Amino acid sequence: MKKLIFSSITIILFSLSVFAQDIAPYIKVGETTNSMQQTSEAVINALQNNSFTILGKYNPENKNNLQVIVFTSTDLKNTVVKVSDRGALGAAFKVGLVEKDGKITISYTNPDYFLRAYMQNNYVTFKSVFQKFSADVKTALATLGNEFKPFGGTIAANKIKKYHYKIMMPYFTDPVELNEYSSFEEGLKIIENNLKNHKSNTVLVYKVIYPKEKVAVFGIGLQSKEDGESYFLPKIGEENIAAMPYEIILQGKTVTMLHGKYRLALSWPELSMGTFMKIMSTPGDIEDTLEAVCK
Numbered sequence: 434m435k436k437l438i439f440s441s442i443t444i445i446l447f448s449l450s451v452f453a454q455d456i457a458p459y460i461k462v463g464e465t466t467n468s469m470q471q472t473s474e475a476v477i478n479a480l481q482n483n484s485f486t487i488l489g490k491y492n493p494e495n496k497n498n499l500q501v502i503v504f505t506s507t508d509l510k511n512t513v514v515k516v517s518d519r520g521a522l523g524a525a526f527k528v529g530l531v532e533k534d535g536k537i538t539i540s541y542t543n544p545d546y547f548l549r550a551y552m553q554n555n556y557v558t559f560k561s562v563f564q565k566f567s568a569d570v571k572t573a574l575a576t577l578g579n580e581f582k583p584f585g586g587t588i589a590a591n592k593i594k595k596y597h598y599k600i601m602m603p604y605f606t607d608p609v610e611l612n613e614y615s616s617f618e619e620g621l622k623i624i625e626n627n628l629k630n631h632k633s634n635t636v637l638v639y640k641v642i643y644p645k646e647k648v649a650v651f652g653i654g655l656q657s658k659e660d661g662e663s664y665f666l667p668k669i670g671e672e673n674i675a676a677m678p679y680e681i682i683l684q685g686k687t688v689t690m691l692h693g694k695y696r697l698a699l700s701w702p703e704l705s706m707g708t709f710m711k712i713m714s715t716p717g718d719i720e721d722t723l724e725a726v727c728k
Contacts, residue, residue, distance in 0.1 A: 455587035456546045458700060459529070459675055460571075462539040463578020469530060472537050473500055475577060476528050480504050483573035488525055489639035491654050493677045494663045498532035501677055503639045503652060506569065512562045513548075514643050516555045519608065519682050519689070521648045523551040524641045526570065529675030539577055540584070542675045544570065549593040550605060550699055556594065585673050586703035598698035598709070605699075608689040609720055611681060612727040617647040620683050624651060624727055633725040634661060638678040647685050652678040653726065660718035668711050669701050676700035681723050688727050693719045 465472055477487055480502075488503040503525050513523040528541045544567040549556050556563065571581060588596055597604045614620035621642070628637040634657040642649045654677070655661035662677065676697075681690045690696075693716025698704060 454590045456543065456549070456590050456593065457583030457585050457587050458543055458546045458702065459540050459583070459585040459673060460543050461578075461580050461582040461584055462541065462574045463580045464536045464538050465577070466536055469497065469500060469532055469537060472530055472539065472577075473502065476502055476530070476539065476574070479573050479576050480528075483569060485570075485573060486510075488641065489637075489652065491636060491638045491678065493654065493671075493674055494661075494666055495656060499671060499674050500530040501638070501674060502528040502530070503678075504528070505641065506566055508562055509566045510641065512559050513552070514646050514648055515559070516552055517684075518553065518606075519684065519691075520552060520555065521641060521643065521650050521684075522680055522682055522691070523548050524650060525639060525652060525680075527675040527677075528574070529673070531671060531674055538672075539574070540672075540675055541570065541574065543567075543583065545590075546588070546593065547699075549590065550596060553594045553605065585701070588702055596695075596699060596702075598694060598704075599706070602698070603692040603695045605691065605695060607692055607695065609692050611688045611690060611720075611724045614686045614688075617649075617683065617685055620686060620688055620727075621649055624649075624681070624683065624688065627726045627728075628653065631656075633657070633722045635722065635726055649683040651681050651683075653681065653723065654678045655719065655722060657718075657722065660714065661722070664718075665697075665712045665715045669697070669704060669708060673701055679719060679723070681727065690720065690723050692716065 485504045490502045493499045505524050510524045513520045526542050531538045548563045636654040638652040640651045
């Protein structure tokens with residue numbers, strides 16, 4: 434009887450420890466002394482050789498020592514769109530390259546972290562797909578390093594879906610509406626045309642379009658030197674560069690973005706309130722820029 438009780442307690446404690454596991458937003462793969470071009474090509478080849486699709490790449494802040502490579506997989510792309518409340522935001526994952534002191538650090542956005550945030554209660558429903566995606570990414574990038582060290586702060590796994598930075602701050606479920614159109618097709622045309630013309634100092638990094646579902650996601654570089662990436666990234670930390678670019682999502686007739694006070698905090702959970710205050714205007718600046726892109 435005592436053995437049975439002891440075994441039951443052990444199982445419960447193990448279950449609680451897994452449930453309360455802390456998860457970081459980024460995974461460091463390793464470092465290399467190769468050039469940025471060589472490293473970028475190696476990352477792209479590693480991903481493509483493992484059946485991933487490259488969606489785009491760019492240099493945040495227009496800095497040659499920073500690069501982001503955006504990718505997806507067919508299974509992930511086709512799964513996340515089944516989640517009607519902005520699930521398609523989870524279609525794109527990123528590798529970040531940061532060159533400093535003659536070395537390039539390779540990292541990527543952690544699927545276990547961001548998919549829990551973006552899928553909300555639906556994460557469990559498609560957990561097997563997401564876990565396979567995560568494992569496949571690690572396998573693909575293992576040719577470039579062997580550290581696979583989590584970094585960038587942590588949030589308890591069971592709290593990620595309800596994450597917000599502080600009391601009265603927005604959640605995932607508090608998006609910002611940027612515009613409403615007469616149809617999905619009209620919205621798509623306006624947004625694509627504005628991005629083509631680099632309206633409001635923006636650049637299109639990637640897009641994922643689901644014509645049947647009438648859903649489209651755009652990853653947008655914010656190139657204004659006054660209030661874009663050049664302004665806020667050095668203040669909050671370029672190590673987390675894989676957080677970029679910023680996204681908007683068109684669903685049906687409505688285009689929205691994640692609130693800056695949520696999106697930035699989720700991507701930089703280690704931010705102190707003091708540092709956050711240094712970019713107090715940034716959430717509003719991003720909203721203004723992306724709203725202009727949508728009109």
